[in-house]
Amino acid sequence: MELTLWTYEGPPHIGAMRIATSMKKLHYVLHAPQGDTYADLLFTMIERRGSRPPVTYTTFQARDLGGDTAELVKGHIKEAVDRFTPEALLVGESCTAELIQDQPGSLAKGMGFDIPIVSLELPAYSKKENWGGSETFYQIVRTLLKDHSKESKQTWQEEKRRPRINLLGPTLLGFRCRDDVLEIQKLLGQYGIDVNVVAPLGASPADIMRIPNADVNVCLYPEIAESTCIWLERNLNIPFTTTVPLGVGATQDFLKELHEVLEMEIPQSVNESNNSKLTWYSNSVDSNYLTGKRVFIFGDGTHALAAARIANEELGFKVVGLGTYSREMARKVRPAAKALGLEALITNDYLEVEDAIKETSPELVLGTQMERHSAKRLGIPCAVISTPMHVQDVPARYSPQMGWEGANVIFDDWVHPLMMGLEEHLIGMFKHDFEFVDGHQSHLGHLGGKGNQNTNKDNIKTNLQDSGTTDGDPVWTHEGEKELSKIPFFVRGKVRKNTENYARQAGCREINEETLYDAKAHYKA
């Protein structure tokens, strides 16, 4: 039993709903009690969908449990098939129905429908949302393509046509999937590569049947599509790409990998630095102040990994924390963290993540909506890079993360929360003027302004006290505190901590002005 106040991922049947709702002409009968119908609002409110998810809930009640729940399930299945006439039917159960073992999938298969039936077994007490999404997509593809001929087909060169690929993995409630698909389609079009099928997003079962017509699968979101890509490679000899085109470097690598797999010549334009403005913006003089900015990264596996690479290689940040809530991705995130000299944080406990943020005192947090809230409480700027989705993560404007335009969006989204270089310089110059409000940050309206001027200082102080001050700890003198207050607030917490650590090591009982400078010299050395 695990105490959970908030969870990054829903149960696995929510993953199945994401697949079902992303697709067309598919219906999902979910054996579940009435409360589970809350899941509709994830799609109709967060994604602002104008149609209901294609899901029939059996909504069984306690009084049904004494009787024949199997008959109840069959009744709902029949009604759903009659009413919605889907091309294929998904049948599964949520946590409660799993306990009563009606096996709705087998029941559906015995009812004599002439449409494919995909029976889902998603263990609700051990697995989570992304796993459920991945398994559902895999089961749909497997069920629909298991009888497909394995005979090798002609290559695009032999057929004298443009190469074509499938984009696999985008779903509803995935981070900016809608725009990523458009961006990647546009990108591939520029290199003469056609998109055969996009799935699950927007695909019907008939589209799934056309997957084998492609030369290569592009695995856009490994959380959802990797197991399907592996199956398609093994069984239908369709190779797949593994680079996720998030960031300039990864987009270049993706194009190279795809050209290699397709046996195409890699055009020089792939390496041109002006494909995205990120490269020039990052080189421009204003971005000097980004150098070595301490950044803490947490999210799903794919976006956390990509963020670490972009932060480290393309923006010149220093990654001080890297983690994911996705256990399935832990084996990829761990070595990436190790390469940065860090230990990956693999957890589903947001309080643990918040503690890690406090501990590393970053200048920027790249996380989920939950880290945005934690960072807000700590007075640290934050940009959201990953699911779980919030209504803010479905912007009205075009806002991809992938490809060249995605890199532009990422530059803006990550850099704007930080102070602009010149602005930071000016604050340094004028911070002793009486008009100047300590804690001013142009982008953080809630922290600027008179009413809240002590928020940052107090937060950091309290946090440090939280993290265990004991009686033997050095005491700050008035002069020490005064000198500390001259240090910009966004590094003050870190300086305070470093100085205290130094004082402890050096055996100082008191921290005065000089101790502060001693510590500074010590850590610079």
Next chain:
Amino acid sequence: MSGATLLKESGPKEVFCGLTSIVWLHRRMPDAFFLVVGSRTCAHLIQSAAGVMIFAEPRFGTAILEERDLAGLADAHDELNRVVKNLLARRPEIKTLFLVGSCPSEVIKIDLSRVAENLNIELKGQVTVLNYSGSGIETTFTQGEDGALKALIPLMPKSNQKKLLLVGTLANAVEDRLISIFNRLGIDNVESFPPRQSTELPSIGQETKVLLTQPYLTDTARELKSRGAEIIEAPFPLGVTGSTLWVQAAANSFDIEKSLVDSILNPLISRAKQALAPHVEKLSGKKLFLLPESQLEIPLARFLSNECGMEIVEIGTPYLNRDLMKAEIDLLPPDCRIVEGQHVEKQLDRVRDSSPDLVVCGMGLANPLEAEGISTKWSIEMVFSPIHGIDQASDLAELFSRPLRRHDILNPTKTLTSN
């Protein structure tokens, strides 16, 4: 009863379960914690309905059952014990802990009352541990509050003090206002249940007269009665008429002179009617369809038809307690169609066929209906907004006139009128 037609329907439902009521109960009693014993689905439901992220640490959580908890029941009880102790060590400010049963905990028959009993012995009164079920196989949405209040009743001290007890969660400001009106009538001893602090439970006895503020408190009313209290029969305090009859019923029960009641209420009534007028203009003649969710559907329909002139197409209600609803149903216009239970697909077919101007529905259904050009109002708003009492009648009407007003602003050429 009036000429209302009562129908029953069954099929796939689209309603929240009783766990959802934790969202307002935890705000009412800031010294209580609600621990759901359930699955990841339960945790996900509550965080999706409650916008949990704004809290540093919310006062509700889920003890998520894992595979090994399902293997042996004795272990599940031990595990729950461990989780509770960790929680209480982390949150020493908690005075009352509600263990809330869920669908999976009910199906595998975890005995929460036994766990609560053992914990109470161990904790020696530092924290009171209670249990109730918010499971979706037994409860709907607001019924969760009914369960939580029922669990508190045995802890209420006994007394023979004459008092008026307002039962059901109200917004604090509204509660203060209603109490001051009763005070002006000469009813000085007015208390509320649930209280604002879980430890400050009102006493109860033969001289307690209960006035229900919410229509979903079936079990609570029964238990209060068995503790000797008298339940005052009245419609619910929504709208001018409902609220007036509600106050009058209490006044009658306390033998307050009619002339005093009139002298205090009449100015409020005429002021409220004035404030209501612009909304009545907007709502009058418009067709309203209420889908089942909060149990407030019948009182709302009564207010919107009798006082705002709306035409009621259908009143959906998750379940119907004829005793508690009698006064409400009597006030409904003749030939009103009340449908108990739900077949969501067939009901939505009826919505489309009747092309209503406004549909009251759950959060999952609102945008799909809006996308079809049908204005909607979330029923969950009714349990969060201060809508009770004579003074709030125009605010209540505004909740329904706003979507119509907005529709007209955005679609100046298309009229929504269905006549």
